[in-house]
Amino acid sequence: xxxxxxxxxxxxxxxxxxxxxxxxxxxxxxxxxxxxxxxxxxxxxxxxxxxxxxxxxxxxxxxxxxxxxxxxxxxxxxxxxxxxxxxx
Numbered sequence: 213x214x215x216x217x218x219x220x221x222x223x224x225x226x227x228x229x230x231x232x233x234x235x236x237x238x239x240x241x242x243x244x245x246x247x248x249x250x251x252x253x254x255x256x257x258x259x260x261x262x263x264x265x266x267x268x269x270x271x272x273x274x275x276x277x278x279x280x281x282x283x284x285x286x287x288x289x290x291x292x293x294x295x296x297x298x299x300x
Contacts (some may be wrong), residue, residue, distance in 0.1 A: 270276045281287040
């Protein structure tokens, strides 16, 4: 009887250890997936930051000011011909 009880305890302990190992592996896999998602978000934020820094550098250039005046305010230079496409 003691031998049987000993085997049952060993079996239960083994099952518990396997269960803990599997649970931890699942948790680890979810953390790895989260980490990859965060790395992707960081990369996207870095690209956005680079674009914004480029815009900041070009903010006072005459080309940027002219472009914004044309697009946002519909302003044009004197003697500049403007063609409007009415087929759209």
